[in-house]
Amino acid sequence: MKKLILIAGPSGAGKTTISDYLWQQYQIPRVITHTTRPKRQGEASNSYYFESDESFAQLHLFEHVHYGAYQYGSSREALAKAWEKSDLASLIVDIQGAESYIEQLKEQVYFLYVTASSLEKLRERLLNRGDSVASINKRLQGKELNELSTKLKPFAHVLVNDDWQETVAKLQEIIAGLD
Numbered sequence: 001m002k003k004l005i006l007i008a009g010p011s012g013a014g015k016t017t018i019s020d021y022l023w024q025q026y027q028i029p030r031v032i033t034h035t036t037r038p039k040r041q042g043e044a045s046n047s048y049y050f051e052s053d054e055s056f057a058q059l060h061l062f063e064h065v066h067y068g069a070y071q072y073g074s075s076r077e078a079l080a081k082a083w084e085k086s087d088l089a090s091l092i093v094d095i096q097g098a099e100s101y102i103e104q105l106k107e108q109v110y111f112l113y114v115t116a117s118s119l120e121k122l123r124e125r126l127l128n129r130g131d132s133v134a135s136i137n138k139r140l141q142g143k144e145l146n147e148l149s150t151k152l153k154p155f156a157h158v159l160v161n162d163d164w165q166e167t168v169a170k171l172q173e174i175i176a177g178l179d
């Protein structure tokens with residue numbers, strides 16, 4: 001059965017770092033999603049399909065959300081493309097997107113909720129990543145914090161990504177369990 005590691009969690013928790021590691025270490029491809037957000041300095045050009053508002057409006061999306069000032073969305077075509085490469089793929093979404101995928105793909109989804117032990121840790125990582133203070137303040141409160149909802153709690157495998165070596169060990173266990 002084809003499976004999807006769905007990765008959600010607050011900004012700065014390490015979702016992209018984990019997804020990149022899954023590709024490098026286990027050749028688990030990421031489903032590339034679409035966004036109208038501009039590319040960050042130093043961000044890989046294949047981290048998203050970077051769209052204008054006009055091109056985003058033309059897409060046929062499985063689900064889409066507004067996050068901050070920008071739009072984000074994912075397509076069945078992108079999922080199929082990742083599953084062509086491997087029966088196990090990863091996908092980074094916000095909490096609303098996670099609800100859509102879990103509802104529709106059910107037991108094909110392994111839901112990994114990544115977080116860190118404090119908001120201060122997240123803030124420090126985002127500052128080091130070069131995010132602006134205004135953007136960090138916005139992302140680390142309210143709906144944009146991507147807290148685990150009561151609805152999703154029963155499906156979540158929570159990974160507290162404070163220590164990278166511990167995270168690597170947990171990822172190894174997870175991947176072995178999904179084989």
Ligand SMILES: Nc1ncnc2c1ncn2[C@@H]1O[C@H](COP(=O)(O)OP(=O)(O)OP(=O)(O)O)[C@@H](O)[C@H]1O
Pocket residue numbers: 009010011012013014015016017018125126128129161162163164167
């Ligand atoms: N365990 C860790 N310890 C220290 N720094 C980490 C750890 N994991 C990731 N980082 C760093 O934290 C920063 C944020 O990580 P990353 O971009 O993966 O987060 P994210 O959850 O994808 O955030 P966003 O939702 O904003 O895109 C990066 O600079 C990354 O190198």
Ligand SMILES: Nc1nc2c(ncn2[C@@H]2O[C@H](COP(=O)(O)O)[C@@H](O)[C@H]2O)c(=O)[nH]1
Pocket residue numbers: 007008009011015033034037063064065067072073074092093094095096097098146
């Ligand atoms: N529901 C969806 N959420 C998505 C998608 N692609 C990314 N995301 C989430 O957006 C925020 C912000 O991402 P960033 O790269 O600007 O830091 C983050 O929570 C992602 O998980 C998507 O296609 N659908």
